[in-house]
Amino acid sequence: MRTVLELAVRSLLNRRATALLTVLSIACAVVLLLGVERLRHESRESFTSTLSGTDLIVGARSSPVHLLLYSVFHVGNATNNLSWESYRAIAQRPEVAWTIPLSLGDTHGGFRVLGTGPEFFEHFRFGTGRALELRSGQALSGPRDAVLGAEVAAKLRYRLGERIVVAHGAGDVSFSLHRQHPFVVAGILRHTGTPVDRTVLVRLDGMDAMHQPPAARSDVDPLDAALAARRGAAPPSTAPRAHHHETRHAAAPGPQASTDGHSAHGAITAFLVGLKSRPAVLSMQRQINEYRAEPLTAILPAATLPELWEIVGAVEKALFGVSVLVTAVGLTGMLVALLTSLNERRREMAVLRSVGARPTHVFALIVGEAAVLTLTGVAIGIALLYAGLAIGQPWLEARMGLFVPIGWPSMREAGLAALVAVAGIIIGLLPGYRMYRQSLADGMTIRV
């Protein structure tokens, strides 16, 4: 059999132009197949780990996917807000370890502005439990502070200390600008690969202040004004603490409340909940869904994220289907090349028979050629894929926010590569069998 394999290799080298084309088409198919598979896997990973450690997301009554879309991905808008009272009531439950309020609705330069509190920096986790990290500056400490996601800072080329004006409502062009209440860039986050990169973070009280009608602004909170003055940030006249919303919590905001952002606020869009013990999550979800004072919906991100991926990931499934087809085309090309070579190789087979080759050797020779072609193709494909990943990794991370690690192939990738190799060898059985039959019939005589 060693002789036969040597013959297969020599024969292919003799037809190296065709062989090279076949190998390259298989290699390209493998690059596409494994590349799509890896991107699919990584985008699924990055998608489903947009949040980690959050047990529940709570918003006004809506469908789970909708709630997830607007609260985490900032896609679409909440149909209803939920009241500060409900938020505090749930946040103070004994099972709850932490909560993060989220208030959405404004934009800056096409990016969403998220009103939240210091809890966001403390408790928000993504990926494999990573916390947010500041690339420069500091976290939200005053009502005029804004912290920018990595992409926002990169795209809008903002530096620390810069003043930004927030527009009301979503969309790039907004006619209602909150000019009276500019924010100051206090910090810039490191890249996360999550929607946080495309978000401007501000404090809830800052957001509330911004939404005040000018008339209410004369009522200046002395404490906040003093704080702002001390930090030398904004003029005290534009740092109001009092609020005009009816939904405002009645409880008096103490000095502690005003610094940690837990003072009474207007309605919020949603909030994230971390529980003290995981097993409590289902009963907690049920309790929130049955909350009397207000219709609420609580979802488990760990369950709803994959559900949403099923919808969003359809494109990637189609892409995968296309790459499977390309692989099939590559292998068919090999089949055609092998089949067309058979007739001109009848004499070669007769000579081999005369020196003692059995018909099974002839069969093995052709199948061996198919095997050498596909295995070389798969090997070159894998090499090209890794070269491509090494070159494309920074780009993918910078442009798509997708970090594709260069590690060993996953089980699934190895399985796909093996599948291509096996398919190639199985495809080789057909011309192999044809040649086998031909060789039996021809024996050592060949008519051309």
Next chain:
Amino acid sequence: MTGSGREHHPPPVVDLHGLRFAWRATDRDLLRIDALRVPAGEHIFLRGASGSGKSTLLSLLAGVLVPDRGRILLLGHDLTTLSGTGRDRMRADHVGFIFQMFNLIPYLSVMENVVLPCGFSPRRRARALAHGGSVRAEATRLLGALDMADPALLSRPVTRLSVGQQQRVAAARALIGAPELVVADEPTSALDADRRDAFVDLLFRECRRAGSALVFVSHDAALAPMFDRTIELADINHADGADEAGR
């Protein structure tokens, strides 16, 4: 009944009885040969008209074809009772072939073509080793004996060799590992008279050295006197299905 009186002699290389062969069951017999015997080391000239079935007979002797009736003993082994694999092994071990032309595998070098049978037959490999020290050394020796020692020739792709050179490479391949039977199917028909005689001389010398019997097919009667024996296929073939042209 085969060599019953002379057990101390080696069995004949070929011993064939009551052979009948037709290409298709519905065809008339192409070959009907009562007996043919090729003793070890004998050089036989097999003559016959075109289409008379010479090549077919050689395929039968080599076990590539199976007769419809009769027995073909190759070195005492009945090919007709062996499996296909068994016949292929007998051929690999004991028979060397030279065809009329296109003998060589185009993508192998001269050397690789010559040593090819050793890849399929451990027995011939062992014999080549015993004789030349290494398979390549034996191949080099054979090529040298057949006037193909020039290194420039050896490094050339086989497709760029002249027909006469190709035939000598084929002869070296047929002879490597000293098979008991060398079968040559019109190996000289593409050569001019001088080249032909030189080729046959070299072939004889090497067959003698290896102790191989030679069955040499040709319709070129001029060669006949050089052989131990000449067989007219028409004389031994009693089939009426063979082409009548040569009679």
